[in-house]
Amino acid sequence: MRMSLVIALTMLYIVGMMISNTCEKQTLMGTDELTLVQQLVTPPVTDWSNLRTSLGSLISIPIYYVVLMVRIGTFDFSFFYGTWAILRILFCAIGVGLMVGWITILRGVHSQ
Numbered sequence: 001m002r003m004s005l006v007i008a009l010t011m012l013y014i015v016g017m018m019i020s021n022t023c024e025k026q027t028l029m030g031t032d033e034l035t036l037v038q039q040l041v042t043p044p045v046t047d048w049s050n051l052r053t054s055l056g057s058l059i060s061i062p063i064y065y066v067v068l069m070v071r072i073g074t075f076d077f078s079f080f081y082g083t084w085a086i087l088r089i090l091f092c093a094i095g096v097g098l099m100v101g102w103i104t105i106l107r108g109v110h111s112q
Contacts, residue, residue, distance in 0.1 A: 006101035016091045027079040
């Protein structure tokens with residue numbers, strides 16, 4: 001994959017992520033739900049004074065972040081349902097192309 005194509009896919013991915021974050025904030029405005037970005041910066045921390053719950057938090061927080069990163073990577077935003085689902089498929093295709101491009105660059109496979 002050419003480097004210019006990987007750069008273009010990266011920029012499309014970043015712009016798509018920024019648009020998705022903005023639209024999700026507008027969609028959830030006035031509700032008690034958290035956006036994916038807000039969930040990213042506020043992990044579910046329990047009471048750290050109890051040994052059992054603190055050990056449970058040490059195990060559950062990394063799992064929480066892995067699941068959240070998969071949701072963000074697949075554009076699982078709250079407004080990508082119904083008529084907007086076609087955009088989610090488009091952004092997922094851009095994300096897959098981006099991952100394939102970065103893997104080929106990191107492995108050293110270059111196109112002629």
